Amino acid sequence: MSVKTLVYSDNTEVALQLLGRALELGPAVAVAAGDQAGALAEGGAKTFRIGEASIEHLRAAILEVARRESPALIMIASTRRGRELAPRVASVLGAGYCGDCFEVEPSEGSVRVKRLAYGGSTIATEAIKGTPAVVTIPPRSFKKREERATPGEVIELNVTGAASAVRVLERRPKRTGDAGLENAKVIVSAGRGFKKREDLAMLEELAGVLGAKIGCSRPVSADLGWMDQWVGISGKRVAPRLYVACGISGTIQHAAGIRDSQTIVAVNSDEAAGIHELSDYSIVGDIYAVLPALTRALRERVK
């Protein structure tokens, strides 16, 4: 069964991943801002280029392309922008919507999707009835197409978004220490096992030796305010080659964010802590003794 799909992501790499799946299902159209349009057209999508990528312009553009092209499926990436956008599009179209789907399978009159439920402990299979279906897709759910596709055309699209109801009061740069967690190859992460903010220096030392980014559990960020971003179901979902969880108990909300890590190492003094079950390597011990020793040992090895 061939299904026409409309794809959008503010991130070109993720847009190409969505396009990879769309082309498996049938013809693909894309909405893209600026330079991104070239990459998507090259990748095989009939691409509608817009000048401005505010949420209102994107919503108007996707609605206009949906009107012209009648896609059966609208796939938008589960980036922060995509999660804002998709429900707005679905509500205007009166369409069914499902968020964070990692599998999408259209069939006659409906689209079957899979996504994590109950904090990542189970997978739910759901069906969206009616056309079009609107879904958001987490990054890395699909692979971009390796073979060359027949390039699509680029069509300039002029849309005027409604006046924004959002007023930007201030812009602040992100702290660099905990930025870029999603793409990090190595992450060392702090939990409530750390007694004081200054103790994070131990983790920074270890991160320095491993060339790692620093993450944390939600309480360390949301309750204690020691870092901007946390790892887990309500925070960043990460997929490093190595994830070192230090003083983290390993609740399902945290586990859901690290399940794509290749190797997980846990340092926790409680032998019964759930994180040990999730880990490939467990150290049952006090972070205040283990982390400095680990840092010293690794330094010796790289000398």
Ligand SMILES: Cc1cc2nc3c(=O)[nH]c(=O)nc-3n(C[C@H](O)[C@H](O)[C@H](O)COP(=O)(O)OP(=O)(O)OC[C@H]3O[C@@H](n4cnc5c(N)ncnc54)[C@H](O)[C@@H]3O)c2cc1C
């Ligand atoms: C809707 C919702 C969403 C949530 N989303 C997230 C999320 O995205 N990410 C997330 O992380 N949490 C999330 N949580 C919170 C989650 O339920 C847990 O409360 C949190 O993950 C626990 O953080 P922790 O492991 O740092 O702390 P704790 O559970 O308090 O664990 C601390 C651990 O440190 C160990 N420890 C203590 N001292 C030492 C020491 N000296 N040496 C070694 N080990 C030591 C203890 O044995 C313990 O296992 C969410 C909760 C809700 C309700």
